[in-house]
Amino acid sequence: xxxxxxxxxxxxxxxxxxxxxxxxxxxxxxxxxxxxxxxxxxxxxxxxxxxxxxxxxxxxxxxxxxxxxxxxxxxxxxxxxxxxxxxxxxxxxxxxxxxxxxxxxxxxxxxxxxxxxxxxxxxxxxxxxxxxxxxxxxxxxxxxxxxxxxxxxxxxxxxxxxxxxxxxxxxxxxxxxxxxxxxxxxxxxxxxxxxxxxxxxxxxxxxxxxxxxxxxxxxxxxxxxxxxxxxxxxxxxxxxxxxxxxxxxxxxxxxxxxxxxxxxxxxxxxxxxxxxxxxxxxxxxxxxxxxxxxxxxxxxxxxxxxxxxxxxxxxxxxxxxxxxxxxxxxxxxxxxxxxxxxxxxxxxxxxxxxxxxxxxxxxxxxxxxxxxxxxxxxxxxxxxxxxxxxxxxxxxxxxxxxxxxxxxxxxxxxxxxxxxxx
Numbered sequence: 001x002x003x004x005x006x007x008x009x010x011x012x013x014x015x016x017x018x019x020x021x022x023x024x025x026x027x028x029x030x031x032x033x034x035x036x037x038x039x040x041x042x043x044x045x046x047x048x049x050x051x052x053x054x055x056x057x058x059x060x061x062x063x064x065x066x067x068x069x070x071x072x073x074x075x076x077x078x079x080x081x082x083x084x085x086x087x088x089x090x091x092x093x094x095x096x097x098x099x100x101x102x103x104x105x106x107x108x109x110x111x112x113x114x115x116x117x118x119x120x121x122x123x124x125x126x127x128x129x130x131x132x133x134x135x136x137x138x139x140x141x142x143x144x145x146x147x148x149x150x151x152x153x154x155x156x157x158x159x160x161x162x163x164x165x166x167x168x169x170x171x172x173x174x175x176x177x178x179x180x181x182x183x184x185x186x187x188x189x190x191x192x193x194x195x196x197x198x199x200x201x202x203x204x205x206x207x208x209x210x211x212x213x214x215x216x217x218x219x220x221x222x223x224x225x226x227x228x229x230x231x232x233x234x235x236x237x238x239x240x241x242x243x244x245x246x247x248x249x250x251x252x253x254x255x256x257x258x259x260x261x262x263x264x265x266x267x268x269x270x271x272x273x274x275x276x277x278x279x280x281x282x283x284x285x286x287x288x289x290x291x292x293x294x295x296x297x298x299x300x301x302x303x304x305x306x307x308x309x310x311x312x313x314x315x316x317x318x319x320x321x322x323x324x325x326x327x328x329x330x331x332x333x334x335x336x337x338x339x340x341x342x343x344x345x346x347x348x349x350x351x352x353x354x355x356x357x358x359x360x361x362x363x364x365x366x367x368x369x370x371x372x373x374x375x376x377x378x379x380x381x382x383x384x385x386x387x388x389x390x391x392x393x394x395x396x397x398x399x400x401x402x403x404x405x406x407x408x409x410x411x412x413x414x415x416x417x418x419x420x421x422x
């Protein structure tokens with residue numbers, strides 16, 4: 001299979017469009033936070049405090065949804081995962097356009113988070129199993145590159161229509177995409193594993209050498225029964241921490257950081273989030289293709305983590321800068337954390353077919369849910385250190401933890417995916 005055919009494989013195209021809608025919906029709250037909360041009667045410090053509570057509520061939904069949809073992906077199928085997740089978050093976002101209280105807003109952000117949790121992991125699992133090992137990095141890079149543009153599109157939509165209409169548009173796009181997914185076929189590796197399991201139940205032939213007992217498909221708790229497997233799982237999660245520190249703290253709270261930096265003009269969260277995701281788009285494309293050309297996932301992630309550290313320093317030292325220069329710093333932040341596709345691919349490549357969807361779906365969502373302790377750490381240190389120093393301390397911690405986790409993982413580039421966890 002040529003690189004071009006891999007990039008335009010139906011699973012890649014449908015996955016990329018799905019992730020586009022996913023990121024649009026995922027970041028829309030950050031973009032319309034101020035406008036929507038003001039319409040619901042919030043003001044002053046409430047805009048930041050209630051905004052973080054709602055964001056954390058969405059992340060709790062994603063944490064739980066990652067487990068639920070990961071298990072569905074391994075037990076029922078990758079395609080079933082993608083259908084059920086997009087239906088849930090599309091309906092939740094349509095309903096979100098009708099809210100008139102913070103409480104209803106919180107419930108619907110939780111339900112939207114629950115559904116959004118399944119998209120990336122399901123797409124990466126399916127693509128990593130249907131493409132040859134020499135091309136799967138191109139497929140996942142394409143998904144991430146097109147997908148993150150959903151945030152840029154979301155910012156443009158929110159700039160021209162009201163926040164309620166922006167939620168309606170997101171829900172409508174999701175339901176439209178649901179119809180397109182009829183053409184997606186199930187992973188051959190998953191079908192083979194399921195057929196093998198069925199035939200083994202009815203095969204009376206005794207084995208001369210008993211094979212190792214395979215872990216039941218989608219057994220989430222199996223990730224915690226073996227110390228080695230748990231450490232592998234935990235390290236896959238920890239390498240993604242800086243991404244959501246950048247998106248959830250530095251981009252979402254950009255207006256607050258702009259005031260702390262005494263910028264020459266006002267900045268908006270929507271423009272900051274859009275700038276970060278535009279950088280992510282370029283970074284994901286670069287990291288995905290570089291990991292294929294250099295034959296290494298780990299080297300690329302390490303390089304991008306170091307770029308992230310430099311970009312955080314640049315962002316937090318832009319005292320007195322113009323808004324345009326600040327948005328350029330946001331763009332650099334996005335490029336630095338633009339290893340999301342490689343990160344998701346690493347998680348999928350580290351586990352066998354019987355746990356792959358569970359891991360590929362839970363890992364990104366555990367990273368997103370890690371925003372909860374990250375925001376708590378930021379809020380705890382901010383009163384004594386101030387917003388800039390608090391962000392520097394928390395950001396440094398995220399990068400250092402990620403580098404430690406990366407060091408303990410194996411190189412998975414070119415690994416055969418046809419194996420199971422025992």
